[in-house]
Amino acid sequence: MTANLIKQTHFDAIIIGGGACGLMCAVQAGFLGKRTLVLEKNDRPGAKILISGGGRCNYTNLYTTHKQFISQNEHFSRSALAQWTVEDTISFFETYGIEGKEKTLGQLFPTTNKAKDIVEVFTNLCRDLEQEIRLNAEVTAVKQTTDGFTVDVLQDGYPKTFTADKVVMASGGLPIQKLGASDFGLRVARSFGMQVTPTTPALVPLTITGKDQPWYEQLSGNAIFCRVWNDRASFEENILFTHWGLSGPAILQISSYWKPGEFIYIDLLPGQDITELISAEREQNGKKTLLNFLAGLFTKKFADALSGHLPVSKNLASLSKADIETIAQLIHEFKVKPAGTKGYDKAEVMTGGVDTDELSSKTLESKKIPGLFFGGECVDVTGWLGGYNFQWAWASGFVIAQNI
Structure with missing residues (x-):
């Protein structure tokens, strides 16, 4: 020089x-x-x-x-x-x-x-x-x-x-x-x-394709603090929904431990129990709909997106035991099978x-x-x-x- x-x-x-x-x-x-x-x-x-x-x-x-x-x-x-x-x-x-x-x-x-x-x-x-x-x-x-x-x-x-x-x-x-x-x-x-x-x-966004992609696409821009895990690792940080899948710190972290064909799991309310939250709210306001209840925990947009998976029109008092089990399963063990990653050009490392x-x-x-x-x-x-x-x-x- x-x-x-x-x-x-x-x-x-x-x-x-x-x-x-x-x-x-x-x-x-x-x-x-x-x-x-x-x-x-x-x-x-x-x-x-x-x-x-x-x-x-x-x-x-x-x-x-x-x-x-x-x-x-x-x-x-x-x-x-x-x-x-x-x-x-x-x-x-x-x-x-x-x-x-x-x-x-x-x-x-x-x-x-x-x-x-x-x-x-x-x-x-x-x-x-x-x-x-x-x-x-x-x-x-x-x-x-x-x-x-x-x-x-x-x-x-x-x-x-x-x-x-x-x-x-x-x-x-x-x-x-x-x-x-x-x-x-x-x-x-x-x-x-x-x-x-x-x-x-590694440290790379994950893609979703096929019939599930529109669901993720409608949530593009929404970030949620979650626990993301598989049988090798677990991370608690934000995830970010995108028009092509999932990104955000927790997703980048788990991507280093993910292999094609495998599932990852997302706890949308880490450290809390949705069953207990529903029970407590039901005692206070059993007429509140599940949709409004979820909108208080997440963004309204995310609560609306869950309507295809949960009985969101029901009020809390009328939720059956099976309904609550379904809600708990989805909120605490949201199952995702990525199609792939965004590749080396979007990866931070390998x-x-x-x-x-x-x-x-x-x-x-x-x-x-x-x-x-x-x-x-x-x-x-x-x-x-x-x-x-x-x-x-x-x-x-x-x-x-x-x-x-």
Whole structure:
């Protein structure tokens, strides 16, 4: 990024990907006196950071443990998360002028609400530490040599070759192709004979098709606080009805645990008992219709939508035991069979990636190819919604920097 660096072609490490993991790795390596080259195929670094949290960047979560991550090896993330903790993240950003404020469920955002402030911390440090960032640089090949690696690049359409002792794959995953997402990191792993766990879109809206779609479509824009679960996970947050299905935080969370053909279940009144609520209201006003009663618990639009499923015209006093059982079943165990997801372009992350059995959990170095490291989203470690994936990115970037 500065004129005196242009001619350098050999580095201690080449970092492929200028996102959260790659930028943290470059900075931490710089603190240790190592010279790195960051190759980013977009025209600016940190593209995914800039759009995260609606441009506000939920950069960590106060409650992070290995338990908020999905992986074939549930313990794999433990070491990296212990080496670079949430407290380390908070302290790092505070050192460079970013104060955090907690929102719901431990989510930490910059007080400025500007994701670009997060990116600027890294770009400023890279400049000060003389870590080179090359933009519009698409890596075409990574090759091992007798004394390190060569990396072939197309930069602004011109071919270039760089060499390094180590290579770091921080190239992200498949979600959000418009930001340059690709499977390049997975292809590099496969080219070196490493196993890759199958990938799927995660933290992604779910679609409803067929005869049920009009019911969801009529509720488009309605948000309800719910508990959403299946036999693998459970989350209490808002769901959002859309013209094509379901979205909102709880749906994004459960999507990471959902497989095609399966049901998910929704408790529309978590922490309450609809049977007890009906009983109490019936004593006060038995003539109230079920429709009006439900309109007091939900929006009128949602209560109207339930009319096709429940005896909403009946007054509370005339509800039979079977009626109340039907109501309880629908309210507390609303059953949904999604048709699919909105795919990688609407997903925030992906599940799967470079198989954790291929990597040292302590260093994130390939067991088969010494000097080749994988971090961030291209590894089979996927966090929940709410800053967890950023914490993994910072932690994996830090860990790799200590070992390159």
